[in-house]
Amino acid sequence: MRVDVQGLTVRYGEVTAVDDMSFSLSGNKIYGLLGRNGSGKTSLMSTLAGYRKPSGSVQLDGAPVFENAAAMRQVCLVRHSADAADKGDKVSYVLEYGAAWRDTWDNAYALELVDLFKIDLKTKVGALSLGQRSALGVVIGLASRSPLTMLDEAHLGMDTPTRYAFYDALLNDFMEHPRTIVISTHLIEELASLLEEVLIIDSGRLVLQEEADVLRSRGTEVTGNVSDVDEFTAALTVLSEKSLGSTKAAMLYGALDYDQLIRARQLGLELGPIALQDLFVHLTEPVGGKR
Ligand SMILES: Nc1ncnc2c1ncn2[C@@H]1O[C@H](COP(=O)(O)OP(=O)(O)OP(=O)(O)O)[C@@H](O)[C@H]1O
Incomplete structure (x- = not known):
């Protein structure tokens, strides 16, 4: 219908x-x-x-x-x-x-x-x-x-x-x-x-x-060593981050360009689709008012 x-x-x-x-x-x-x-x-x-x-x-x-x-x-x-x-x-x-x-x-x-x-x-x-x-x-x-x-x-x-x-x-x-x-x-x-x-x-x-x-392709999950992920994401929009020991996963908003994809590969970072939930949190008004 x-x-x-x-x-x-x-x-x-x-x-x-x-x-x-x-x-x-x-x-x-x-x-x-x-x-x-x-x-x-x-x-x-x-x-x-x-x-x-x-x-x-x-x-x-x-x-x-x-x-x-x-x-x-x-x-x-x-x-x-x-x-x-x-x-x-x-x-x-x-x-x-x-x-x-x-x-x-x-x-x-x-x-x-x-x-x-x-x-x-x-x-x-x-x-x-x-x-x-x-x-x-x-x-x-x-x-x-x-x-x-x-x-x-x-x-x-x-x-x-x-x-x-x-x-x-x-x-x-x-x-x-x-x-x-x-x-x-x-x-x-x-x-x-x-x-x-x-x-x-x-x-x-x-x-x-x-x-x-x-929608999922609007963001990327980047996983790797804490320092590599931090370097890679420094100038990008990070929606959320999770660390476990020396590994870190960061949810990024926005598509990565060619140079960024090359850099991710050089750093040995894993790239995957973003969780819908993280995008949702980013796209809606935060608890307590505007960002
Ligand atoms: N019968 C009603 N009388 C007055 N205000 C109402 C009534 N029903 C809903 N509202 C108000 O309308 C707005 C939207 O409510 P609605 O129930 O449609 O939202 P919702 O997205 O389904 O919420 P939730 O996820 O909490 O179930 C809210 O501000 C709510 O307080």
């Missing part, structure tokens, strides 16, 4: 959560929506899902989503820890409701995922742990097979093995059933390898939208 957003602003009284945002998603990719706390991710996704009237335009496959039942049936937004589900409902009822609402729902797959995440169908939502509630949200999100599926911090409270099971399920199902998936997360490195395109938002504004591989 294609998504077109034009001049979108979301305000809560004095607070501008989304500030004149415009972008398009060509579709059938896994998109990472990255942004610091309060940057506007949830406000943006709920507007894309048609939950709030947009100031500006939000179109899904060329049609406005707000007050458009047919378009809204094509969308599944899973907020963290399945908080939209009624705590008194049994898991089995939540799945039935999911099935009734979505034409693309795959019930056999939903049951497979419930089994994978070890969720008892007879348990009431309120009796599930935080991680189990999140897993239920993921079951709904994936089994819906919605042409636009948005997962907003869907991993909240999941332990590490469960999160990895979620990432595997997501990737496998996406390969078999390509669709537009938007994931917001603060665990950037864990999900980085799944993301094909990345949108970074900061204070309600789109900072960048780029293919994940292109």
Whole structure:
């Protein structure tokens, strides 16, 4: 599903959560929506899902989503820890409701995922742990097979093995059933390898939208002897550094030119792709104000 957003602003009284945002998603990719706390991710996704009237335009496959039942049936937004589900409902009822609402729902797959995440169908939502509630949200999100599926911090409270099971399920199902998936997360490195395109938002504004591989090529990780790395990076933009004994790794922002690549080789430095997380930290406003 294609998504077109034009001049979108979301305000809560004095607070501008989304500030004149415009972008398009060509579709059938896994998109990472990255942004610091309060940057506007949830406000943006709920507007894309048609939950709030947009100031500006939000179109899904060329049609406005707000007050458009047919378009809204094509969308599944899973907020963290399945908080939209009624705590008194049994898991089995939540799945039935999911099935009734979505034409693309795959019930056999939903049951497979419930089994994978070890969720008892007879348990009431309120009796599930935080991680189990999140897993239920993921079951709904994936089994819906919605042409636009948005997962907003869907991993909240999941332990590490469960999160990895979620990432595997997501990737496998996406390969078999390509669709537009938007994931917001603060665990950037864990999900980085799944993301094909990345949108970074900061204070309600789109900072960048780029293919994940292109984004990674905007920086370099340089590893070698502490003194060699220090010499090499002296005049460059260093995003972060890590030292272990006599070895140091520095994350650099900006592409290296030919002479710098030659110098790195002379010094015996190893060059590798930069971590998405370091780029993200660099591109968004630091905690406590401007750099
Ligand atoms: N219902 C609301 N009433 C008033 N202000 C709100 C409301 N919902 C969100 N906001 C404000 O809008 C801004 C964006 O919030 P939003 O939840 O969209 O950000 P987010 O990027 O999803 O944050 P997080 O990563 O912490 O979940 C914040 O300043 C927040 O305080």
